[in-house]
Amino acid sequence: MPMLEAQAGTLHTMAVNRTQPGATMPLAVRGLVLDANGTRLLGPLDLTLSHGSLSVLMGPNGAGKSLLLRLLHGMIKPTSGEITWAGEPLNDDHRRRQAMVFQTPVLLRRSVAANIDFVLKQRGAAKYATRSGVLEKVGLQDKARQPARLLSGGEQQRLALARALATEPEVLFLDEPTASLDPASVLMIEEIVRAAQDQGTKVIFVTHDVGQARRLADEVIFLHRGHVLERTAAAQFFDTPNSHEAGEFLAGRIVL
Amino acid sequence: MQDFGQAFSLAFALVFSGDADLLEIIVLSLKVSLTAVGLSCAIGLPLGAGLAISRFPGRGVVLVVVNALMGLPPVVVGLMVYLTLSNAGPFGWLQLLYSPSAMIIAQTVLITPIIAALSTQVISDLHAEYAEQFRSLSVSPRHAVTALLWDARFSLMTVALAGFGRAVAEVGAVIIVGGNINHLTRVMTTAIALETSKGDLALALALGIVLMTIALVVTAMVMTMRRTATAYAYA
Numbered sequence: 406m407p408m409l410e411a412q413a414g415t416l417h418t419m420a421v422n423r424t425q426p427g428a429t430m431p432l433a434v435r436g437l438v439l440d441a442n443g444t445r446l447l448g449p450l451d452l453t454l455s456h457g458s459l460s461v462l463m464g465p466n467g468a469g470k471s472l473l474l475r476l477l478h479g480m481i482k483p484t485s486g487e488i489t490w491a492g493e494p495l496n497d498d499h500r501r502r503q504a505m506v507f508q509t510p511v512l513l514r515r516s517v518a519a520n521i522d523f524v525l526k527q528r529g530a531a532k533y534a535t536r537s538g539v540l541e542k543v544g545l546q547d548k549a550r551q552p553a554r555l556l557s558g559g560e561q562q563r564l565a566l567a568r569a570l571a572t573e574p575e576v577l578f579l580d581e582p583t584a585s586l587d588p589a590s591v592l593m594i595e596e597i598v599r600a601a602q603d604q605g606t607k608v609i610f611v612t613h614d615v616g617q618a619r620r621l622a623d624e625v626i627f628l629h630r631g632h633v634l635e636r637t638a639a640a641q642f643f644d645t646p647n648s649h650e651a652g653e654f655l656a657g658r659i660v661l
Numbered sequence: 662m663q664d665f666g667q668a669f670s671l672a673f674a675l676v677f678s679g680d681a682d683l684l685e686i687i688v689l690s691l692k693v694s695l696t697a698v699g700l701s702c703a704i705g706l707p708l709g710a711g712l713a714i715s716r717f718p719g720r721g722v723v724l725v726v727v728n729a730l731m732g733l734p735p736v737v738v739g740l741m742v743y744l745t746l747s748n749a750g751p752f753g754w755l756q757l758l759y760s761p762s763a764m765i766i767a768q769t770v771l772i773t774p775i776i777a778a779l780s781t782q783v784i785s786d787l788h789a790e791y792a793e794q795f796r797s798l799s800v801s802p803r804h805a806v807t808a809l810l811w812d813a814r815f816s817l818m819t820v821a822l823a824g825f826g827r828a829v830a831e832v833g834a835v836i837i838v839g840g841n842i843n844h845l846t847r848v849m850t851t852a853i854a855l856e857t858s859k860g861d862l863a864l865a866l867a868l869g870i871v872l873m874t875i876a877l878v879v880t881a882m883v884m885t886m887r888r889t890a891t892a893y894a895y896a
Contacts, residue, residue, distance in 0.1 A: 500799045505797040507797075511791060511793070511794040514812040514813075514895040515811075515812065523808065524798055527798060527799070527800060527804065552893045552895065553894075554894035554895070555894045572798070
């Protein structure tokens, strides 16, 4: 796919300017617990993630995948336990080196270009070259002047991804970004994510789509009822998962 | 006292003749109300946005107060501003009573709560949508307020027009602090009240026609803005 190759090239150029890939890694989670109204939603949970591999969080609905992602990104506070990045508790500096793409893209009521400019200005770097480079990377350079919210669903998600990548994150969280998108958009987004990972961004990707996990994952963290049941290299996970629940899930059976 | 038919024909003649007195009254009305709207927006929009995104003890009480102030009776506002600006009041030394400035102050006091309360609602709705994304992007409160005000610009223009509608149509506040002095503080509403009481229905009706036209233009502007915003998915 020539366009994607060109996009990967642009990604490479941008990655050269990145500040020390992996500087905020490793991520260590110890005894993480999240309760709400007396109900245990997540944990206790221990996990260590390091730089260099694309981690996919999998599990059935309600397993706690999105909650874990939000906890790691500091969007919600845990009831107990600790999350450290490179040995330090999550702070504003870490947060600025992270970006998150949500299942439903939240776009500003502005043009496509203005959506990118917004984050660039936040980081003190509103440069036309950066903006156009990011838009080219996700194949939206021709739509820069269009109202962002009139884009198709796939284009909107690509713009959300471009906005996240414009901050040159060291860690990129993706919360089921391709749910309910058409296959072509899914493919484009997966290629962009893979290119970002290859260029040094640590990608933590939530999905319950087995096919997508198979295409993207270097390692799979399987969650069930708020616990990490297993963390296995992708090469092994899809053929011989360690947990019974993961096996049932991969076989397409309903896991409660 | 003229009969109605005569009054209407005289009124239309006045409107279309470009009568100097009539024009003076219309221009002063617009000047006072537009300035008041500008000042109210400068105060009320950041206040509304701040209230929408902040959480502090007593916020509920502040919201109730701001919403209650939306219904301030103009004569009460007029009286408060009169007391403040009169020679015995704290700002008597400014010598602003019975001047267009006093009328602007009164209308600003009257419509700032309207602008603040309505913009709080508009910004709250938008903030509910943006909050998680802004938190993820580590957007500072100051930048969040600026971004929310800009993205809600079409809805907020409607809010400003609502404030203008209230300001240009009220009579109680401006008549108390302005005094309805000819060629100085006489605006459309005070002139209508005066001319009606004098029985000069033609001028009163002519001004009424102008006021109604302004109301129609304001409504048309609101509708056009909504349509534009919807077309660009900016609403």
